[in-house]
Amino acid sequence: MLRLSAIYRYPLKSGMGERLARSELDALGLLGDRRWMLIDADSGRFLSQRLLPQMALLQARWVDADCLQLDAPGMPPQRVWLPDADTALRDTQLWGSELNVPDAGDAAAAWLEQWLGRRCRLLYQPSARARQVDPRYTVSGERTAFTDGYPLLLIGQNSLEELSAQVGRPLEMLRFRPNLVVEGAAPYAEDGWKRIRIGAVELRLVKPCSRCIITTIDPQNGQRDADREPLETLKRHRLRDGEVYFGQNLLHPGHGVLEEGAPVEILE
Structure with a gap:
C-alpha cells in the first residue's frame, strides 16, 4: 500500500x-510554507543556498500564526512578527515574477546581516500578493x-x-x-x-x-x-x-x- x-x-x-x-x-x-524570503538589500535579488550554502543552517519556525523565530549557529534567537500586508513594501523578482511585498523590519535585517555577513532584508508573502x-x-x-x-x-x-x-x-x-x-x-x-x-x-x-x-x-x-x-x-x-x-x-x-x-x- x-x-x-x-x-x-x-x-x-x-x-x-x-x-x-x-x-x-x-x-x-502547506500552511506557512515559504512565506518568508531573503533578498540582497542593494539589488533586491532573492538570496538562496545557491549563493549562500550556509542558509541550510538558518532555522525559521512559526511560534504562532503571527510570529516567526529565527535561529542560527552562534546567534541568539530572534523573533519576527508579521508585517502589515500593505506597508513597507519592497520590489523584488523571483524567477521572472515581479513582486511587491512587505519588509519585516530593521531588527530582523540586522540579525540576519550579522550572521550572513552581507546586507539583506527579510520579506513576507501575504496571500493577497502571491504570484500565479x-x-x-x-x-x-x-x-x-x-x-x-x-x-x-x-x-x-x-x-x-x-x-x-x-x-x-x-x-x-x-x-x-x-x-x-x-x-x-x-x-x-x-x-x-x-x-x-x-x-x-x-x-x-x-x-x-x-x-x-x-x-x-x-x-x-x-x-x-x-x-x-x-x-x-x-x-x-x-x-x-x-x-x-x-x-x-x-x-x-x-x-x-x-x-x-x-x-x-x-x-x-
Missing part, C-alpha cells in the same frame, strides 16, 4: 526544513508563495533510495526539499502519475522538478560536497532537454489536511 511517509515545510525560502506530522493546506500550499503559477500548467489560476514555481513538491522514497544506490552513499531527503514523500511505490513511479489522492485531498502532478546545485549541499553542515553529487549522477540518469529532473510538482484544490501515514491512491 502506498502511504504518505513524510511532510516537510520550509517557512523561510532556502532555510532549514522541518518535518510535520500533520499540516493544513491553504491556497498557497505558470499559466501553462494551472487550470484554476492557482497561486504560490516564495516557492520556485509550484505550491507542492513530491518525491517517492524509493526514488531517493535508487539514486542513493547509484551515487554510492545514503542521501538525505532534505537535499531535495520536498513537501511530500510517498512510500511503497517503485523508484520513479511518480513520473507517470497525473492525479493522486492523499487521505481526502486530491492533487494534480503537473511538471517534473528540475534540479540545481542546491542538491549538492549537505543539509547537516551547509557545505557543498566536493564531488558535486548527486547532481552528477542525476545528469547521467535523469537528463532531458538540458535539465535534470527529480520529483514532481503538484497543484491542489486550495484547502484540506494532510497527515503522515495517510493512504495514497493513484487516480490517473
Whole structure:
C-alpha cells in the first residue's frame, strides 16, 4: 500500500526544513510554507543556498500564526512578527515574477546581516500578493508563495533510495526539499502519475522538478560536497532537454489536511 511517509515545510525560502506530522493546506500550499524570503538589500535579488550554502543552517519556525523565530549557529534567537500586508513594501523578482511585498523590519535585517555577513532584508508573502503559477500548467489560476514555481513538491522514497544506490552513499531527503514523500511505490513511479489522492485531498502532478546545485549541499553542515553529487549522477540518469529532473510538482484544490501515514491512491 502506498502511504504518505513524510511532510516537510520550509517557512523561510532556502532555510532549514522541518518535518510535520500533520499540516493544513491553504491556497498557497502547506500552511506557512515559504512565506518568508531573503533578498540582497542593494539589488533586491532573492538570496538562496545557491549563493549562500550556509542558509541550510538558518532555522525559521512559526511560534504562532503571527510570529516567526529565527535561529542560527552562534546567534541568539530572534523573533519576527508579521508585517502589515500593505506597508513597507519592497520590489523584488523571483524567477521572472515581479513582486511587491512587505519588509519585516530593521531588527530582523540586522540579525540576519550579522550572521550572513552581507546586507539583506527579510520579506513576507501575504496571500493577497502571491504570484500565479505558470499559466501553462494551472487550470484554476492557482497561486504560490516564495516557492520556485509550484505550491507542492513530491518525491517517492524509493526514488531517493535508487539514486542513493547509484551515487554510492545514503542521501538525505532534505537535499531535495520536498513537501511530500510517498512510500511503497517503485523508484520513479511518480513520473507517470497525473492525479493522486492523499487521505481526502486530491492533487494534480503537473511538471517534473528540475534540479540545481542546491542538491549538492549537505543539509547537516551547509557545505557543498566536493564531488558535486548527486547532481552528477542525476545528469547521467535523469537528463532531458538540458535539465535534470527529480520529483514532481503538484497543484491542489486550495484547502484540506494532510497527515503522515495517510493512504495514497493513484487516480490517473
